[in-house]
Amino acid sequence: MTPVMAWFRRPHATCVMVGILAAMLAGAGTARADTPPPLPGFIHDGALTVCTNPTLPPMTFVNGTDVKAVDGIDMDIARTLAAYWHVKLTVTTMDFTGLFPSLAAGRCGLVASGIIRLPQRERNFDAVAYQDTALVIVARAGTHPLGGMAELSGRKVAVQAGTSYSARMARENEALAAAGHAPMIITAYPTEEQVVQQVLLGRAFALASQDVELAYRREQLHGRVRVIFTPPYPEYRHFALYIRKDAHDRALLEQAVATLRDNGQMAAIAQKWAITPDTTQALGATAPAFHWGTFFGALTSAAFMRGAFITLAVAVLSHLTAIAISLPMALVLNGRDCVLKTGLTAYVALFRGAPTLLQLLFIWNALPQFLPFFREAWFTPFLATWLSLSINESAYQVEINRAALLAVDPAQAVAGHALGLSRGQVYRHVIFPQALRIALPPTINAFISLLKTTSLASVISVQELLAVTQIQVARTFEFTEYYAAALVYYLAMVFFFLLVQKRVERRFSWADQYRAGTHAS
Amino acid sequence: MHPEPGAVLSIRNLSKLYKDFTALDRISLDVRRGEKVVVLGPSGSGKSTLIRCLNRIEPHDSGSLHINGQTITARTDLIRLRALVGLVFQNYNLFPHLNVLDNCALAPRLVRKMPRAQAEALAMRFLQQVNIAGQARKYPIQLSGGQQQRVAIARALCMQPEIMLFDEPTAALDPEAVSGVATIMNDLAAQGITILCVTHEMRFARHIADRIVFMDQGRIMEITPPGQFFTNPQTRRAQDFLNQMIA
Ligand SMILES: Nc1ncnc2c1ncn2[C@@H]1O[C@H](COP(=O)(O)OP(=O)(O)OP(=O)(O)O)[C@@H](O)[C@H]1O
Numbered sequence: 077m078t079p080v081m082a083w084f085r086r087p088h089a090t091c092v093m094v095g096i097l098a099a100m101l102a103g104a105g106t107a108r109a110d111t112p113p114p115l116p117g118f119i120h121d122g123a124l125t126v127c128t129n130p131t132l133p134p135m136t137f138v139n140g141t142d143v144k145a146v147d148g149i150d151m152d153i154a155r156t157l158a159a160y161w162h163v164k165l166t167v168t169t170m171d172f173t174g175l176f177p178s179l180a181a182g183r184c185g186l187v188a189s190g191i192i193r194l195p196q197r198e199r200n201f202d203a204v205a206y207q208d209t210a211l212v213i214v215a216r217a218g219t220h221p222l223g224g225m226a227e228l229s230g231r232k233v234a235v236q237a238g239t240s241y242s243a244r245m246a247r248e249n250e251a252l253a254a255a256g257h258a259p260m261i262i263t264a265y266p267t268e269e270q271v272v273q274q275v276l277l278g279r280a281f282a283l284a285s286q287d288v289e290l291a292y293r294r295e296q297l298h299g300r301v302r303v304i305f306t307p308p309y310p311e312y313r314h315f316a317l318y319i320r321k322d323a324h325d326r327a328l329l330e331q332a333v334a335t336l337r338d339n340g341q342m343a344a345i346a347q348k349w350a351i352t353p354d355t356t357q358a359l360g361a362t363a364p365a366f367h368w369g370t371f372f373g374a375l376t377s378a379a380f381m382r383g384a385f386i387t388l389a390v391a392v393l394s395h396l397t398a399i400a401i402s403l404p405m406a407l408v409l410n411g412r413d414c415v416l417k418t419g420l421t422a423y424v425a426l427f428r429g430a431p432t433l434l435q436l437l438f439i440w441n442a443l444p445q446f447l448p449f450f451r452e453a454w455f456t457p458f459l460a461t462w463l464s465l466s467i468n469e470s471a472y473q474v475e476i477n478r479a480a481l482l483a484v485d486p487a488q489a490v491a492g493h494a495l496g497l498s499r500g501q502v503y504r505h506v507i508f509p510q511a512l513r514i515a516l517p518p519t520i521n522a523f524i525s526l527l528k529t530t531s532l533a534s535v536i537s538v539q540e541l542l543a544v545t546q547i548q549v550a551r552t553f554e555f556t557e558y559y560a561a562a563l564v565y566y567l568a569m570v571f572f573f574l575l576v577q578k579r580v581e582r583r584f585s586w587a588d589q590y591r592a593g594t595h596a597s
Numbered sequence: 598m599h600p601e602p603g604a605v606l607s608i609r610n611l612s613k614l615y616k617d618f619t620a621l622d623r624i625s626l627d628v629r630r631g632e633k634v635v636v637l638g639p640s641g642s643g644k645s646t647l648i649r650c651l652n653r654i655e656p657h658d659s660g661s662l663h664i665n666g667q668t669i670t671a672r673t674d675l676i677r678l679r680a681l682v683g684l685v686f687q688n689y690n691l692f693p694h695l696n697v698l699d700n701c702a703l704a705p706r707l708v709r710k711m712p713r714a715q716a717e718a719l720a721m722r723f724l725q726q727v728n729i730a731g732q733a734r735k736y737p738i739q740l741s742g743g744q745q746q747r748v749a750i751a752r753a754l755c756m757q758p759e760i761m762l763f764d765e766p767t768a769a770l771d772p773e774a775v776s777g778v779a780t781i782m783n784d785l786a787a788q789g790i791t792i793l794c795v796t797h798e799m800r801f802a803r804h805i806a807d808r809i810v811f812m813d814q815g816r817i818m819e820i821t822p823p824g825q826f827f828t829n830p831q832t833r834r835a836q837d838f839l840n841q842m843i844a
């Protein structure tokens with residue numbers, strides 16, 4: 077039995093509720109009676125800004141279909157802390173790998189996301205422990221418990237990317253190698269539920285996770301997994317809140333956590349989220365089936381519609397911006413040599429060469445380090461995505477534009493000039509309409525590709541369709557149903573734009589000898 | 598040197614260079630109002646270049662060009678010049694994305710700022726004149742070569758120019774269509790429009806020309822009335838050219 081399990085042992089619904097109420101009243105009472113505690117430096121403008129990656133139940137996760145409503149132990153603690161300091165709470169959700177860069181960039185004052193307290197992290201950030209835990213090795217129900225980590229030699233072990241487990245497992249591998257054993261084969265997945273899924277599918281023998289999460293997951297998993305080993309890692313004992321390095325702030329945060337622990341609020345939160353006490357006990361497994369109700373529920377959910385809308389908005393806005401900036405760029409690139417042309421050639425090479433994901437991460441995480449301007453609140457993940465996808469797409473669109481403009485017979489421009497049309501009129505009335513027909517199919521193609529590229533934005537916390545899907549999967553473990561619903565949305569959007577393309581192409585029937593007549597009359 | 602009085606078009610020692618290649622070599626020519634001048638000459642002799650210099654689609658390098666008594670320079674208002682001098686291209690260059698009517702109405706609307714209805718009425722008038730009004734709603738791709746040629750003529754006429762330049766208007770036409778174009782040109786000349794036409798069609802040239810200009814290697818070799826040119830050319834080069842054309 078791990079320390080947390082011991083802590084989770086006692087829950088009884090009414091008892092928990094009473095406990096929370098009592099704790100909150102006590103907390104509020106003390107706060108009102110005394111002068112408010114001094115505010116740490118990471119609280120700005122009367123708001124505590126907390127970053128979290130809500131895919132780690134019960135620490136932090138979306139406990140319903142509203143993806144904006146983050147729930148869990150971490151959120152309860154954040155709420156309690158905000159109440160303690162008498163400030164407003166702002167929660168920003170993002171990909172796990174974005175948490176520490178965002179903290180460093182000043183986008184959040186505090187990271188509360190079920191993160192282990194580790195010495196290497198404390199080199200760059202200050203950590204305040206708030207909850208005990210233990211690292212556990214988990215395998216499918218029915219697997220024999222291990223006698224030690226050496227028994228994992230040569231086996232596949234899944235871990236969540238960006239967490240400290242993969243580093244810890246690598247160290248374990250060094251020990252295995254030193255002892256002359258084959259190493260574990262470690263595979264990393266971006267979200268915790270995918271890690272678990274690898275074990276359920278039999279692709280990985282075991283996974284490394286925390287007992288707290290497993291305790292919560294067990295109900296969703298219907299006892300399909302069990303803890304097979306708890307390695308004796310003393311450093312994996314605490315979840316911590318992270319802040320930027322500041323001894324004073326750290327002392328204030330420690331004091332706050334100590335106060336909450338002393339007045340029982342921490343214990344109440346822990347009890348609220350405890351599910352059942354024993355992870356090692358396997359329950360009756362249920363056969364996996366496709367739940368049509370979940371599928372249709374997702375299809376018609378506000379969360380999915382909102383996600384699809386954001387996906388569409390990001391794609392349409394980015395592509396329109398890309399078209400607007402790539403048109404003058406194409407004219408310059410098709411024109412005579414000049415400094416501007418050399419510059420634009422470099423721009424195109426750079427943004428076509430660099431992976432889109434890298435550009436997105438750079439603009440969101442690295443740019444604010446050079447330009448504090450981008451640290452301000454108005455620079456939202458949505459704007460960052462819009463900016464980086466516009467730039468990225470313009471580098472592709474400019475080539476489409478260039479080719480289309482070059483494909484128009486130069487004699488057309490001469491004919492326009494010979495009729496007395498100005499340069500602008502020639503472009504507007506003679507060249508562009510003809511270039512548009514040539515550019516349209518590749519442009520729609522590029523747009524459809526962009527529509528799907530928007531899913532990258534989930535990495536910087538944009539709640540687009542795929543992010544919504546993953547959050548729902550993390551909550552329910554129903555992979556197939558939610559993936560299918562997302563697929564339906566993507567396909568519907570793509571088919572809609574293919575239909576638009578057909579429609580618009582009909583307007584270009586002048587290029588088709590056999591159809592021109594039908595449109596002309 | 599001064600433009601000849603009464604000449605609508607006066608060319609004096611006009612030269613055009615492409616890098617160090619002399620495409621036009623000191624061309625001099627005067628054309629009277631309502632005159633039909635046909636330019637003949639072997640391929641590459643500079644006929645198209647000459648025509649393109651006359652409405653400054655190609656700027657000339659030296660010499661002078663006077664139209665309606667006005668000297669054409671880099672500072673000339675090109676839009677007014679091109680309203681005065683219409684050009685019909687060898688391969689028509691109709692706008693494929695516009696139907697016949699819009700092809701003709703576009704320049705009056707944009708350049709002359711005519712309301713659409715008025716520009717279309719004007720276009721219909723000239724389409725009727727070249728006998729193609731029935732195809733007004735068709736797109737260029739749906740027309741035969743001869744029909745496209747007539748649309749190209751109507752499109753140039755819509756700007757109501759005083760001088761019309763034709764670059765091989767008969768190149769892709771059957772004999773019947775050729776005689777149609779000849780009729781149109783005679784009509785235009787009768788209305789006082791001056792015509793300068795490049796062609797390789799000898800019978801057509803003889804039929805419409807008031808004067809023949811024979812060019813070779815960027816130079817005018819001789820300027821003669823058609824009767825004389827076809828029976829008794831003055832230069833050896835013209836003789837050879839005619840022999841080749843007949844053979
Ligand atoms: N843009 C250009 N650059 C360089 N040389 C050119 C250019 N345009 C024409 N030339 C050259 O100028 C000369 C005259 O060309 P032009 O087109 O005027 O001949 P043409 O008499 O109209 O011939 P054709 O009967 O074959 O149409 C040719 O030798 C041609 O190669």
Ligand SMILES: [Mg+2]
Nearest residue numbers: 644645646764
């Ligand atoms: Mg020519």
